Amino acid sequence: MNQTAISIKRLKKSFNEKEVLKGVDFEVQRGEIFALLGSNGAGKTTVVNILSTLMKADDGEALICGIDVDRQPDGVRQSISLTGQFAALDGMLTGRENLMMIAKLRGVHNPAQVADRLLARFSLTEAANKRADQYSGGMKRRLDIAMSLIGTPEVIFLDEPTTGLDPEARIEVWNTVKELANGGTTILLTTQYLEEAEQLADRIAILHGGVIIKTGTLQELKEMFPKAIVEYVEKQPSLEDIFLNIIGKKESV
Amino acid sequence: MKRITGTLIGRLMRNIMRSPDTIITVAITPIMMMLLFVYVFGGAIETGTDNYVNYLLPGILLMAIASGVAYTSVRLFTDVKSGLMARFITMPIKRSSVLWAHVLTSLVSNALTILIVILVALLMGFRSNAGLLDWLSVAGILGLFTLALTWLAVIPGLTASSMEGATAYSYPLVFLPFISSAFVPTETMPKIVRIFAENQPVTSIVNAIRALLYEGAVGNDIWIALAWCIGIMGIAYFFASKKFKRQLG
Numbered sequence: 001m002n003q004t005a006i007s008i009k010r011l012k013k014s015f016n017e018k019e020v021l022k023g024v025d026f027e028v029q030r031g032e033i034f035a036l037l038g039s040n041g042a043g044k045t046t047v048v049n050i051l052s053t054l055m056k057a058d059d060g061e062a063l064i065c066g067i068d069v070d071r072q073p074d075g076v077r078q079s080i081s082l083t084g085q086f087a088a089l090d091g092m093l094t095g096r097e098n099l100m101m102i103a104k105l106r107g108v109h110n111p112a113q114v115a116d117r118l119l120a121r122f123s124l125t126e127a128a129n130k131r132a133d134q135y136s137g138g139m140k141r142r143l144d145i146a147m148s149l150i151g152t153p154e155v156i157f158l159d160e161p162t163t164g165l166d167p168e169a170r171i172e173v174w175n176t177v178k179e180l181a182n183g184g185t186t187i188l189l190t191t192q193y194l195e196e197a198e199q200l201a202d203r204i205a206i207l208h209g210g211v212i213i214k215t216g217t218l219q220e221l222k223e224m225f226p227k228a229i230v231e232y233v234e235k236q237p238s239l240e241d242i243f244l245n246i247i248g249k250k251e252s253v
Numbered sequence: 254m255k256r257i258t259g260t261l262i263g264r265l266m267r268n269i270m271r272s273p274d275t276i277i278t279v280a281i282t283p284i285m286m287m288l289l290f291v292y293v294f295g296g297a298i299e300t301g302t303d304n305y306v307n308y309l310l311p312g313i314l315l316m317a318i319a320s321g322v323a324y325t326s327v328r329l330f331t332d333v334k335s336g337l338m339a340r341f342i343t344m345p346i347k348r349s350s351v352l353w354a355h356v357l358t359s360l361v362s363n364a365l366t367i368l369i370v371i372l373v374a375l376l377m378g379f380r381s382n383a384g385l386l387d388w389l390s391v392a393g394i395l396g397l398f399t400l401a402l403t404w405l406a407v408i409p410g411l412t413a414s415s416m417e418g419a420t421a422y423s424y425p426l427v428f429l430p431f432i433s434s435a436f437v438p439t440e441t442m443p444k445i446v447r448i449f450a451e452n453q454p455v456t457s458i459v460n461a462i463r464a465l466l467y468e469g470a471v472g473n474d475i476w477i478a479l480a481w482c483i484g485i486m487g488i489a490y491f492f493a494s495k496k497f498k499r500q501l502g
Contacts, residue, residue: 107256
């Protein structure tokens, strides 16, 4: 079987004369967590939108599990799941109802059982019958990711999964993503937080100025830079460490 | 296709049932209008009938539908903004079923509103000796009118950049019955207003419904009414589908 889950070659896209993607290339292997790192407006979401069949590229080629995104979007939709920038759920429905809805749409055999299993896995069982718009930001995001897992898609897109979350919720989401990768799902993650890419990704691509300027593991990226100098510095706790300690979450990943 | 659309309609109907204000608000404005016109202005309006509630009801029903379809825009707008729309259309389901679910939901929720308004009209003295077939025809015209306006409502629902923008178009629609034969006969209107009133869709639809409910006849207006409904629906459907496709790239 082909080991490449996502393959992009010379991908180009402009919006009203403004060239956002100027020929983007990268490959993601099956079961990998791949982070697309870039600042705001770098075109990360555009890449995700093209790969998830929401948008057509102007030029270039994009394959998901060997299927062309442009020519066979229906085929691609069989093997992907999109978790967009905002938690995409129906706030008027309960957590369980949201999951059941997606399970029914995906034609899963026993929607109720699938929903209950996911609720338990994402620690949402207690809130299962509460309306989703009453959830906290972290809970919404977890429900959102749980919804994306139904039907066991091969490739999951996580577009800035922790933007707008507080530190505690961010760690919750990180743990969720790490657990996903253990299950063998391919994940394309976009983020503007260096720490997030460092925490989660097997490999990292840096998108800047419309092209990928560097790709590699964290180790490989580190080796490109001058050798680290050993210095003795008193380690002060960061504000994040203090915050997390005070509110009783000892482990900051 | 059926399973998908059914699931999506179930979801939207749940939304409506959990915020009953959507049905009540939509029903209340036409009911207030009916009360106002029957018990305040009605005595002074010369329509040549002895039952003004009967005269008024068809126009009130159209008004209820015109304000009801605005909620389709609101629900679509919310789906697009929340990202649910993106989630649905990147799933392996038929994309058109996403729009059809919204349109069919509008049909059901407007039917509920219409029922409430007719019940209130019955309390106020509305009487008709129309048979089953006449009532079915009335339901058919109202259904077509709802479909036509709903497809129209889909366009701002998909394209608007704010909630206000998504619903602004509905105000002129709600007021269209005022410049028609819905509340007063058109004969007393000044010439230009009268030409407009007699040639806009509401007048022919109102006249067609009156003929069915009170005269036991099909009347001539029904064909003009049908042409209006089908014409508006066809054009709105064309532009709505085009917008839907283009938005998805």
